[in-house]
Amino acid sequence: METIEAKDQNIDTNIENNDEIILETKDLKVHFKLDEGLLEAVNGVDIRIKKKKTLGIVGESGSGKSVTAKAIMQIVESPGQVGGEIKFRRSDNTVVDIGKLHPKGDEVRNIRGGEISMIFQEPMKAFSPIHTIGNQLIEGIMLHVTKDEKEARKIAIDTLRSVGMSNPEQRIDQYPHELSGGMRQRAMIAMALCCNPSILIADEPTTALDVTVQAQVLDLINNLKDKVGSAVIFITHDLGVIAEMSDDVAVMYLGKVVEYTDVDTLFFGAVHPYTQGLLRSIPTISLKNQRLESIEGTVPIPMNLPKGCGFYSRCKFAKDGVCNVDDIPLVKVKENHFVRCVLAEEQL
Numbered sequence: 001m002e003t004i005e006a007k008d009q010n011i012d013t014n015i016e017n018n019d020e021i022i023l024e025t026k027d028l029k030v031h032f033k034l035d036e037g038l039l040e041a042v043n044g045v046d047i048r049i050k051k052k053k054t055l056g057i058v059g060e061s062g063s064g065k066s067v068t069a070k071a072i073m074q075i076v077e078s079p080g081q082v083g084g085e086i087k088f089r090r091s092d093n094t095v096v097d098i099g100k101l102h103p104k105g106d107e108v109r110n111i112r113g114g115e116i117s118m119i120f121q122e123p124m125k126a127f128s129p130i131h132t133i134g135n136q137l138i139e140g141i142m143l144h145v146t147k148d149e150k151e152a153r154k155i156a157i158d159t160l161r162s163v164g165m166s167n168p169e170q171r172i173d174q175y176p177h178e179l180s181g182g183m184r185q186r187a188m189i190a191m192a193l194c195c196n197p198s199i200l201i202a203d204e205p206t207t208a209l210d211v212t213v214q215a216q217v218l219d220l221i222n223n224l225k226d227k228v229g230s231a232v233i234f235i236t237h238d239l240g241v242i243a244e245m246s247d248d249v250a251v252m253y254l255g256k257v258v259e260y261t262d263v264d265t266l267f268f269g270a271v272h273p274y275t276q277g278l279l280r281s282i283p284t285i286s287l288k289n290q291r292l293e294s295i296e297g298t299v300p301i302p303m304n305l306p307k308g309c310g311f312y313s314r315c316k317f318a319k320d321g322v323c324n325v326d327d328i329p330l331v332k333v334k335e336n337h338f339v340r341c342v343l344a345e346e347q348l
């Protein structure tokens, strides 16, 4: 077994020597200094995004998924402090550590919205209510793609059409509040895609939509991923969506990745008790008449945490004196399968 703890990475390839890797975080931390104490929202996350692939990040509310995404975009709110490495391969093939760039500097601004863009849970947050959809798309295109306003407007209309918006020539001059929820979500996806980003981060992009529109938006992201050739980071608490969208999956709990593998291994060979608990809580047709299990309790607030496994208080396999003594490393159990659990070896 090999340990891939952040400080002791034992992986033979990394972003510097494997150009299939487009983004890599190492020992990523986001801490908030609050009056009540230090809140460790993200606490040593190592993830890798490969070109044109989707990494799903799954976990319950409060596990640190959104804060991880915000750190990659350098948009963590004050008083959040970001540590660790966020190495990103730019379109000219140079590798930069986004975490070392000034959050308001030109280089981050070029990357954000241009090379890495994000779809948020709630489209109203992404748009200014006082400008038309078109003005907001065109502003981004003129910043990242072309200085020619006519051409930028054409790109905006074409992108709106490509995300399934009817009458884009008219809709482009509407304000966000004039669009339905589904159309607003499409407009936000268009805004995220109009500069052909190499990474699209989608943070629960369908939560606020009704079920039929949800399915359309997921299809849209999958189709556009193929067309534009972007890699996707897809954040959700829904394992059904993970199955549909992901190539690799990172399961997060209490600010850490607890299991990391490809989507098939996740569904057919999950090892971490937390992942197994999440899987037992998915409704399936064959389980129609059985009660679904849920994981008892909730994710604790990541402040003043005791030593050992973060899942200790909720885990039915927890062993006193074993799991609650030291921090648990993420361990390689087989090729492309990593688990943060001392029982991992026994359960294989």
Ligand SMILES: Nc1ncnc2c1ncn2[C@@H]1O[C@H](COP(=O)(O)OP(=O)(O)OP(=O)(O)O)[C@@H](O)[C@H]1O
Pocket (backbone or CB within 6 Å): 032, 039, 041, 059, 060, 061, 062, 063, 064, 065, 066, 067, 068, 077, 078, 079, 080, 237, 301, 302
């Ligand atoms: N601006 C902030 N100030 C203080 N604490 C924060 C801030 N943003 C997030 N947190 C805390 O960081 C932890 C992780 O939050 P995060 O939003 O990343 O979780 P999540 O897994 O994305 O959950 P959800 O699915 O509900 O979005 C939580 O305990 C949250 O309360």
